[in-house]
Amino acid sequence: MKDNQPITSDQLLNEDEFSLERTLRPQSLADYLGQKKIKKELAIYIEAARQREEALDHVLLYGPPGLGKTTMAMVIANEMGADIRTTSGPAIEKPGDLVALLNDLExxxxxxxxxIHRMPRIAEEMLYSAMEDFYVDIIIGQGDTAHPVHFPLPPFTLIGATTRAGSLSAPLRDRFGILAHMEYYHKDELKDIVLRSANVIQTEVDLNGAYEIARRSRGTPRIANRLLKRVRDYAEVKGEGIVTEPIAALALDLLRVDHEGLDIVDQKFLSTLIKLYNGGPVGLNTLSANIGEEVDTIEDMVEPYLLQEGFIQRTSRGRMATPKAYEHLELTHLITD
Known part of the structure; x- marks a missing residue:
């Protein structure tokens, strides 16, 4: 299905794109591109756990969306030769849901x-004993017949993923033995990811075409793979099926993803901040109301990259645009003292 609408960074992947993402996922640390520091550390921890024939210590993966946290969890399971059960914080509505998942583990x-930051507090508290001592205490029955049951668990590894490590309670965060901060990818790493993905989906991409996609991908593999698919469509319809730099540039311009990787929401955020509020400072709730995006969407999907690339600053009084933002939008004439 063709997608002729501008892409925003917070769009949900459709079913076809989820299928593509699963296909493109590496299966081992050796195949996993980027995140070199994390891979180096995990390789040691995994090998040590395998030599001792123990479960790997609990792992917390945190960082902006789309950087490969779920993929890393799958790779860890493959490297450990372990079965993996997957869920999400919102899907665990009550302690019984968590007990059922834990009981299913080998x-x-x-x-x-x-x-994991969205897991209910009552379920989170049950994780404390499960993570530390591999047991949970549950209440069976109601009223006068209610009684506690001590439920032992096999040694297991919990891998939690979150875009908001600061939202985790200290008791839960402290029970993770391995903390891994997923960082934005360099353009050269994304170029390699684009080339690998193109090979998987049997699309011809030259080096310059791959780099053009990479530099507009916000440092994020998920976005790189999504844009690759859209550019492939454009190349098949408007070109000869080969993704070159000119073809990639034309396709991404059509999608309104600029040369810095900023999409229409990013551009609207910066434009509103500069034109309506003289570059700030202005509160996030005010900006959210003006551009029609949820506060959580802005905090999780928009601001991290703009901060990383130096387009905005967070201050105690609110958000402020930097000179780089003015220059990028060609609004330097609006700079005020």
Missing amino acids: PGGILFIDE
């Missing part, structure tokens, strides 16, 4: 909880 198994 010794050395892995439970992956995405968006």
Whole structure:
């Protein structure tokens, strides 16, 4: 299906794109591109756990969306030779849901909880004893017949993923033995990811075409793979099926993704901040109301990259545009003292 609408960074992947993402996922640390520091550390921890024939210590993966946290969890399971069960924080509505997941694990198994910061507090508290001592205490029955049951668990590894590590309670965060901060990718790393993905989906991409996609991908593999698919469509219809730099540039311009990787929401955010509020400072709630995006969407999907690339600053009084933002939008004439 063709997608002729401008792409925003917070769009949900459709079913076809989820299928593509699964196909493109590496299966081992050696195949996983980028995140070199994390891979180096994990390789040691995994090898040590395998030599001792123990479950890997609990792992917390945190960072902006789309950087490969779920993929890394799958790779860890493959490297450990362990079965993995996956869920998300919002899907665990009550302690019984968590007990059912834990009970399904084999010794050395892995439970992956995405968006772990959104797990209910009552379920989170049950994780404390499960993570530390491999047991949970549950209440059976109601009223006068209610009684506690001590429920032992096999040794297992919990892998949590979150875009908001600061939202995790200190008791939960402290129970993770391995903390891994997923960082934005360099353009050369994204170029290699684009080339690998193009090979998987049997699309011909030259080096310059791959780099053009990479530099507009916001440092994020998920976005790189999404843009590759859109550019492939354009190349098949408007070109000869080969993704070159000119073809990639034309396709991405059509999608309104600029040369810095900023999409229409990013551009609207910066434009509003500069034109309506003289570059700030202005509160996030005010900006949210003006551009029609949820505060959580702006905090999780828009601001991290703009901060990383130096387009905005966070201050105690609100958000402020930097000179780089004015220059990027060609609004330097609006700079005020």
